[in-house]
Amino acid sequence: MKTYGLEKLGLINMTAVYRNLTPAQLTEHALRRGEGTLSNTGALVVKTGKYTGRSANDKFIVDTPAVHDDIAWGKVNRPIEKCKYEAIRSKVIAYLQGKEIFIFDGFAGADPKYTQRFRIVNELASQNLFIRQLLRRPTEEQLESFEADYTIIAAPGFKCIPEIDGTRSEAAILVDYEAREVVICGTQYAGEIKKSVFSVMNYVLPKMGVFPMHCSANVGKDGDAAVFFGLSGTGKTTLSADPDRMLIGDDEHGWADDSVFNFEGGCYAKCINLSEEKEPDIYRAIKFGALVENVVMDPETREFDFDDDSLAENSRVGYPIEYIANAELSGMSSSVPKTVVFLTADAYGVLPPISKLDKNQAMYYFVSGFTSKLAGTEIGITEPVPTFSTCFGEPFLPLDPSVYAAMLADKVEKADANVYLVNTGWNGTGKRMKLSYTRAMITAALNGQLEQAEFVTDPYFGVAVPTSCEGVPADLLIPANTWEDKAAYAQKAQELAKSFVENFKKYTHMSAEVVAAGPKA
Secondary structure: OOOOOHHHHOOOOOOEEEEOOOHHHHHHHHHHOOOOEEOOOOOEEEOOOOOOOOOHHHEEEEEOOOOOOOOOOOOOOEEEEHHHHHHHHHHHHHHHOOOEEEEEEEEEOOOOOOOEEEEEEEOOHHHHHHHHHHOEOOOHHHHHOOOOOEEEEEEOOOOOOHHHHOOOOOOEEEEEOOOOEEEEEOOOOOHHHHHHHHHHHHHHHHHHOOEEEEEEEEEOOOOOEEEEEEOOOOOHHHHHOOOOOEEEEOOEEEEOOOOEEEOOOEEEEEOOOOOOOOOHHHHHHOOOOOEEEOOEEOOOOOOEEOOOOOOOOOOEEEEEHHHOOOEOOOOEEOOOEEEEEEEEOOOOOOOOOEEEEOHHHHHHHHHHOEEEEOOOOOOOOOOOEEEEOHHHOHHHOOOOHHHHHHHHHHHHHHHOOEEEEEEOOEOOOOOEOOHHHHHHHHHHHHOOHHHHOOEEEOOOOOOEEEOOEOOEOHHHOOHHHHOOOHHHHHHHHHHHHHHHHHHHOOOOOOOHHHHHOOOOO
């Protein structure tokens, strides 16, 4: 039996080893093993059990002298001793003996100058299908000489014992940057594998002069690239899927001196409340070769009920980017971004629907990574709650935020790019901004028309706000104009500004100029 070098990891005595199988073969194995069922569209459907999302508190970084000074230690980047990591790793390797093993050898990073080679070792065929579709797939010729830069071992069936293993729970995501290895155990949520790759890229690429980004990206017919940062619910996927532009990717990218490139070869989209009318590309991508997680399905007809969140609010589907009709399959643009968009959904109703940022403001709002949790979205939330995720990707950033902020500023300056803050949320009318208006504003930003507008300075956030934009009612552009009660507007604006200021106090490595570029509380 061919083992493809697994003995180097300590893996021996497997009953079978499969490497880089096709989606059809992996689907067959998953069905044979009882890992899932088929939908009426042909997609493989699985339930991930207890863990239906990332378990951020169960992620640890192995603390070794070689990486200690690189890591921004804290509540996100928690250390684990090398000896504890090795003990857990040994148990996981022992657990995998005598089992079927599925390998995917593939790439992260479409620009060949910065590509990292990943070997993913899976206990489950369904998880191997997922990562095969999400990463960039090698040719047969590339496979012949493949040598991994990083290895990820995913064994969801192995459960940690916190009292013995030093973990927080039965699940653990353990990253050893020095050994170039990740061990994932106790959780079947496939997103942990995807985001482990992202965490590695966020550590590796800055050392190569490449700015890693948690963003979507697209490119126009003239080669003008744009990137869209934004947390869940702000419209990142929707707004980057522009019918007049080619989608480079929907989630993870690198910005080099001469390119912007997708890390991945697939997409991982939310399914809750999915409809063909609102998200036709995602809806139509749920077909054979896709992996669907935690979506309720009729056991007889095998039809999905995307509105049923009884299995998970965070239901997902993973599919190759080729399933999107308007995709740039090279995964990159040979030109750097000329437009950078920070998306937010302000439920206070006080942020302008679009505003232009200078260099220091760009760093401030990038590091802040703001959006709002809405009343009713979680138990106990009765008023909008400001939510901040550092650099729009806090859980995946091993380095200090100032490193990524400085890279953003450097890339923007070299590219002479325009940076905009776009609020897809609410205003003083109590209504959310129409998607058609947001699209019109972004189109005007992309084609340069917005630069011809007159701008005024927002009194609370200090950003430059256009007073006109084709296709958008002028009274919606200035937040105060949408409020009948001006005193209530002032109060809400001051509340949100104060939240920004308080949140930013934790960033102790930012310059005084950047700190001063924030709102005035």
